[in-house]
Amino acid sequence: MGSGAGHHAVHLAQAHGALVTGIELSPTQHERAVSAHAGVPDVEFVQADVTEYLAETEPFDAAYAIGSLAFIDPHRSLPALRDGLRPGAPLILSLLHTDLHGRGPSTEVSPREQTILLRDDPPLPTQMWVLAPQLWEDLLTEYGFRVEAVDLFPHPDENVMVIQQLLRARSLPDRPVQAR
Template identity: 35%
Template sequence: MPRPPLTPAEYWDLYKPYRGEGEQPAPSAERFEWTQFPGHGPGPELLGTPRTVLELGSGEGADAVHLARRGVQVTGVDFSAVQIARARRWWSHVPGVTFVHADVCGFLMSEATEYDAIYSMWGAVWFTDPEQLLPLVAKRLGPGGVVVFSHAEPSPGTHGAQQMHGKWLEGRERELTVLRWQYAPAAWADLLKRSGFAHVDACIVPPPGDEPLGTLLVRAEVA
């Protein structure tokens, strides 16, 4: 009997499998970059000078730790129990950062905390229905708060939820069932404005050199 497809949570539990020997080392928290290319594009300055920040889809926690080391109070939310366990193990000694195991929409609905900035770096914004997520984000931002997110440049002609195709992880026979929401910059701007945001800047950051894929980068302020 065929095994059931991987669920989204299982996918992220298995993401970036460690192939070395001994205890898996912590990733570097020296860089904070919105694109997939080191040293290319803007950095944390897009968040302004926030005191409190929420990361949606914090994964292993390196980006949240980078901000915490700059004096920001950071909360990272991820629904992968494995990724949150790694983040807590690696970064428990760093003051100013907290990692929460939760679905991002459930967290935003259940928590009353307001943040100066909310961001997602190739994280949960890409993998969550924006019609549901963005209004919740707007409610959790304080006056003048900003949201910033990035992910891969959308494929030409794609619009809305797109299934990730193909098998993943060596030696596994389970198909993926993970959806990514793909929109052109203008469509993201419209979604954000309808969700309570203003001063939207949505663009594609061109890749360096001969790299084929750019980065979608979006910044908006709560209206």
């Protein structure tokens, strides 16, 4: 989810034999992925809103997102993921624990105004859900996942205040599967 230029998707297919669908909302990023990795076996790139795409396709065996889920309201993304994953499927999320300005996580499910600095484009104003680990765990549990681990990773450069959190969860096997 949020496959960007597609490098991680290609790695999973080539190094681990996975069949990968990279879902990317940005038309520019999608085009970068398709241009750079056209013809790579077992990798498909789709330009779509992930929540809409998951509602229209067969459930997946696993899902992961590196940073991208912070840009979608969890009350929208987590139900889509629950319904878009097979029971028992793993979900791996890498999310900010501190925002881009070094502010710690929120204890409320509300977005923060952020400005993303892009390499070749002007700064992009956006909203991000930078939530405390316990809040992510509560939300995942509410929407039919069992959280297996939450880890915090400070930036290796002590002068950089950004901290990442890695959440590993699994869709509950005993939940009813939503009809499509």
